[in-house]
Amino acid sequence: MIPAHGWAARFNAQRGDGNPYRTTERVIAWDDDGQALVVDKAAGKLVLAAQIDGFTGIDVDDHLVSALPGGGWMGEFRGAGGTTHHEPVIGWTVLAPGLGGPLFCDDQGLFDPDPIPELIRVWHPRATGPLAPPAGSGPDADSPTPPEDGPKS
Structure with a gap:
């Protein structure tokens, strides 16, 4: 052995x-x-x-070693017919090799830590450059307003 x-x-x-x-x-x-x-x-x-x-x-072995709060980050997802929609990051995983990623809830309140093929990118409302909010994003039915609490990026 x-x-x-x-x-x-x-x-x-x-x-x-x-x-x-x-x-x-x-x-x-x-x-x-x-x-x-x-x-x-x-x-x-x-x-x-x-x-x-x-x-x-x-x-x-990429077991979960930690989880961090979402901190106001958002995910941009590819939808049907070339549309996009935005969902809040509920948390971030940290895995044993030091890698990690965003966590999103489905409409049942469940999440899957595996990569999501429809995810285009993550962004933050206070970021600039590649992590900046997409043009035209804002508070509407498909783009929830991220929480203001949590760590500032």
Whole structure:
């Protein structure tokens, strides 16, 4: 057995209501054949990740280490027919390798920390240059006014 550092086993799973989600478990070690071992909490032992239902593979362990408030930042999204709309950043993730990104809520109050393909860019109302607000942005139904509280950029 060889200790593993910086790796995670990825799994697809389902909530009690049937909705799918993704989850990870840290790879603790590699067995003598090079297979990933994770902790089986119920059994209190290491097991092969590949033998657990929903296993999808191994990836760099980019687990969430911190979250920061949105601080008034906004996201610009590509909509249908070439339109754009804006949503507030509810927070920022900080991942184990030091990377991170913005978090946005859906209309159900849920969020997914994975990258959003429709996201064009983030901007701040007090920024200039590439991070400046888009022309014509302002308080309307598609462009909520960002909160004034939080850290100033």
